[in-house]
Amino acid sequence: MYILGISAFYHDSAACILKNGEIIAAAQEERFTRKKHDSGFPNLAIEFCIKQANIRPSEIDNIVFYEKPFLKFERLLETYLAYAPKGFSSFAMAMPIWIKDKLFQKTALIKEFNKVLDKDINWNDRLLFSEHHLSHAASAFYPSPFERAAVLTIDGVGEWTTTSVAIGDGSDLKVLKEIHFPHSLGLLYSAFTYYTGFKVNSGEYKVMGLAPYGEPRFADLIFENLIKLNSDGSFQLDMSYFEFATGLTMTNKKFDKLFGGPARVSETQLTQREMDLAASIQKVTQEIILKIAKNIAKETGEKNLCLAGGVALNCVANGILTREKIFEKIWIQPAAGDAGGALGAALSSWHLHKNKKRTITSKQDSMKGCFLGPKFKDDEIEGEFKACGAKYNRLNDDELIDKVASEIANQKAVGWAQGRMEFGPRALGGRSIIADPRSPTIQKQLNLKVKYRESFRPFAPSVLVEDVNDWFEHQNDSPYMLLVANVKHDKRRIMTDKENALFGIEKLNIPRSSVPAITHVDYSARIQTVHADTNPRYHSLISKFKEKTGFPILVNTSFNVRGEPIVCSPTDAFKCFMGTELDILVFENYILLKDEQDLSLIENYEEQYELD
Amino acid sequence: MMDFLKEMWHFLRVRKKLWLAPLIVIMIMLGGLLIFVEGSVLAPFIYSIF
Numbered sequence: 001m002y003i004l005g006i007s008a009f010y011h012d013s014a015a016c017i018l019k020n021g022e023i024i025a026a027a028q029e030e031r032f033t034r035k036k037h038d039s040g041f042p043n044l045a046i047e048f049c050i051k052q053a054n055i056r057p058s059e060i061d062n063i064v065f066y067e068k069p070f071l072k073f074e075r076l077l078e079t080y081l082a083y084a085p086k087g088f089s090s091f092a093m094a095m096p097i098w099i100k101d102k103l104f105q106k107t108a109l110i111k112e113f114n115k116v117l118d119k120d121i122n123w124n125d126r127l128l129f130s131e132h133h134l135s136h137a138a139s140a141f142y143p144s145p146f147e148r149a150a151v152l153t154i155d156g157v158g159e160w161t162t163t164s165v166a167i168g169d170g171s172d173l174k175v176l177k178e179i180h181f182p183h184s185l186g187l188l189y190s191a192f193t194y195y196t197g198f199k200v201n202s203g204e205y206k207v208m209g210l211a212p213y214g215e216p217r218f219a220d221l222i223f224e225n226l227i228k229l230n231s232d233g234s235f236q237l238d239m240s241y242f243e244f245a246t247g248l249t250m251t252n253k254k255f256d257k258l259f260g261g262p263a264r265v266s267e268t269q270l271t272q273r274e275m276d277l278a279a280s281i282q283k284v285t286q287e288i289i290l291k292i293a294k295n296i297a298k299e300t301g302e303k304n305l306c307l308a309g310g311v312a313l314n315c316v317a318n319g320i321l322t323r324e325k326i327f328e329k330i331w332i333q334p335a336a337g338d339a340g341g342a343l344g345a346a347l348s349s350w351h352l353h354k355n356k357k358r359t360i361t362s363k364q365d366s367m368k369g370c371f372l373g374p375k376f377k378d379d380e381i382e383g384e385f386k387a388c389g390a391k392y393n394r395l396n397d398d399e400l401i402d403k404v405a406s407e408i409a410n411q412k413a414v415g416w417a418q419g420r421m422e423f424g425p426r427a428l429g430g431r432s433i434i435a436d437p438r439s440p441t442i443q444k445q446l447n448l449k450v451k452y453r454e455s456f457r458p459f460a461p462s463v464l465v466e467d468v469n470d471w472f473e474h475q476n477d478s479p480y481m482l483l484v485a486n487v488k489h490d491k492r493r494i495m496t497d498k499e500n501a502l503f504g505i506e507k508l509n510i511p512r513s514s515v516p517a518i519t520h521v522d523y524s525a526r527i528q529t530v531h532a533d534t535n536p537r538y539h540s541l542i543s544k545f546k547e548k549t550g551f552p553i554l555v556n557t558s559f560n561v562r563g564e565p566i567v568c569s570p571t572d573a574f575k576c577f578m579g580t581e582l583d584i585l586v587f588e589n590y591i592l593l594k595d596e597q598d599l600s601l602i603e604n605y606e607e608q609y610e611l612d
Numbered sequence: 613m614m615d616f617l618k619e620m621w622h623f624l625r626v627r628k629k630l631w632l633a634p635l636i637v638i639m640i641m642l643g644g645l646l647i648f649v650e651g652s653v654l655a656p657f658i659y660s661i662f
Contacts, residue, residue: 070623077632099640104616124615 001354002059004049005346007066007135007338009105011037011201014339014423015045016372017053017060021350021358023143025052026372026423028339030565034572036612037202038565041109042342043116048374050117057117060126064349066341067132069105071159073098075181079245087246128353130345132158133309134166134175136336139344140308141168142351142358143366144331150302152292155309155337156186156201165296168306171351171358176300182245183236185288186311188227191242192281194250196274197264202612208316209457211282212522213504214275218259219283225258227284233292267611270456272504286317293326303328308344312336312482313425315526319484322476334370334480335424343423369534370480371430373421376570381587384570391596394589397537404586405544408436408554412583413450415559417573418537419588422566426481427558428528429462429538431566431573433582435555437461437515442555444509446517449581452606453562456505458526459555461518464542465529467552471515472527479535481528481556487513492523517555528556563609579605 005016008029016026025048030036032044050057076098080091101108106127113123130138136153151166151173162184166175189207190200198206223229228236239245241255256262264274293305305327312318313336322330333340350356360366376384378394385392395403408414413435422430433450435442447455460481461471468474474485492513499510507521518525532539546552559567561580567573570587577585577592578601585592624630 070620071627074627074629074632077635081635095639099642099644103640106619107616 001061002053002055003346003349004046004060004063005066005342005344005349006042006046006063007341007345008041009039009102010338011039012337012339013038013040013042013045014335014342015042015049016343016346016423017049018346018350019053021347021356023343023366023368023372025049026335026343027374027421028423028565031373031421031568034565036563036565036609041112041116043112046116052374058121060117062126062128062349062353063109063113063123064128064130064345065105065109066130066135066338066345068129068159069102071131073103075157075160079181083246090246090248093248128349130348131161132341133161133164133178134173134348135341135344136308136333137164137166137168137173137175137306137344138348138351139335139340140306140312140331140333141166141173142347143333143343144168144304144306145360145363145365146304146306146329146331147360148302149304149306149331150296150300150327151306151308152296152312153307153309154185154289154292154311156190157181157184162186163292163309165292165300167300167302171356173348173352179234182239182242185235185285186309187242187244187250188237189281189285189311189314191244191250191255192277195255195259195263196277197266197268197270199266199612200250204310205313206454206457207278208282208314209520210270210275210278211316212279212520212524213456213507214272214277214279216279216283217276218280221258222280222284227288229288229291233288233295235288270454270505275504282314282316285311285314286320289314289317289321290324290326293321293324297326305330306333307331308333308336308340310337315482316484316524318482319524322483323485329476331365332480332482334367334426334482336482337425339424364477364479364531364534367480369531370422370424370426370428371420371534372423373430374568375420376588378588381570381590385574385587385590385592388571388574389598389601390574390592391598392590392592395591396589397540400586400589400591401537401540401544403591404541404584405548407584408434408545409549411436411439411442413442413446413581415567415573415577415582415585416538416541417559417567417570417585417587421568424480426528427556427566428479428481429530429535429556431559431568432462432556433559434462434541435517436549437517437553437555438549438551440511440516442517445581446555446557451557451561452580456508458520459518459557460526460528461515461553462528462530462538462542462556464539464546464552465531467546468527468529471553472525474527477531478527478529479531481526484524484526486523487515487519487525491515492519515551515553518553561605561609563612575603576605578602579608
């Protein structure tokens, strides 16, 4: 039995297919259309899923949409009514779109299925709708390695819900309680994303990366004015400071007055104030998540916790939650944002609608390392490279691993694509840019000359799981790069008094450990543990690098430039390789050196993508 | 359209939100009117109402 899950029409459209409850394939539409956070109908992702499952469209038993449009419309109407006459401009903008398109989403979906799949099938009978936060909760619990767990979902907003607590037990998943719009931790964080001059829905991780440069001097102000945190972890926002419920911005003049000035204009100089604001909202978020988690543990007595929703991508908060040991084990859905809703929708239908039993087959989880996207065969790779005019060589596995490890040790930046593409926002060694973590200059070099992004942005380490305890204050697996932990003391470099006195962005240029490229200014690192069973080739590469250098770590960042979706195909990879200062491109067993390429193929890549 | 109306009615009943029905009807009629006259000679007159 095949179930297709889809998320679409808000941001990060995606599709996923299950075969008898097993995840066969999942991918975000942006990877195929090359449009970041593409919100359109995911026809290419659906086509990929069907091809990967090797089935005809008629074999799909159900298609499940990740949220309920009527419920969302109800929230919009009631919100506008509650705030009327305020919010008329937003109302006038939103309603025509709803009346023309969104309210008739079922009809629109069926039209698309007829176009993309098979017009002779009555899709109306096969189409189901899940609730947004139930989809998130299902994506967090069902693939987890736990028989029982408490499930916490936190994001901006779904239909009404912004935060939910559920209990998963075997194949059952029951929502216990919810916090409703407009009281939203995700939207509070997004308000500060907006206020610090970044794009809402994509700049949140920049705020998180900026936070260690600042001091949380506004945290008390936030707690005293913006959010009332109750003893059970529930919270209410003071909406007089926010505009998002009715307006076209996140914050208002009262908010500006509270924090002593207007929002930073996008792409202007970052100051210590933005860093302090980032540190403050990060601290507030952490405190709230901890309080919620403590209360869940107390109320439910559960030993395990599963997390999903956009806020679950806040890996600094996740790291603290892990270290606080409120729960024995924590599992976080790697595609915690809306893309993962496609997966959760399909899983909730399998277990809750069809009442199918859940069997836990792996000690780790059932996400298959999150490598659920397309993989390319040799003839496809050669065909695409030839069409691009690329000059390439094919090496066998041993030669390739040895060559790439040596080149990385020689400070070369490598575009590394192999196996199936990752599902979710993180590159985990399937479509990554990798480099030497020992280099004190590689962070700046990668940020400015390869990724074309802000210099303050940190890079993450991929570390062999066998060695993680030697390098980081972290005991458990972190295969999805969703936890932040500190570099161990014996690997750190002791700062001089002068260096300690530096403020903000000045801290960036001071190496802080023997692996400075992945050590953030507060000694933290967003760890990815690499496992031989789920990621064998990448594991071999890091092992070879360790053999040559003694360091079981590589710098790992997503294979893209700022504003570009992560590369999918050999053509995408070649374009990115030629448009940036990457030295080497590896796609499966094919290796391309920049020095050997036709330089006339270089395009101005930096300006091809809209800034995120 | 009939399917849509049936589903909406069912939704409002389940959610005990029948009081939203008149509002939705008015909005759909106005929205429909806007879409219908889009590009026609009537458009400027209709838009001026809003």
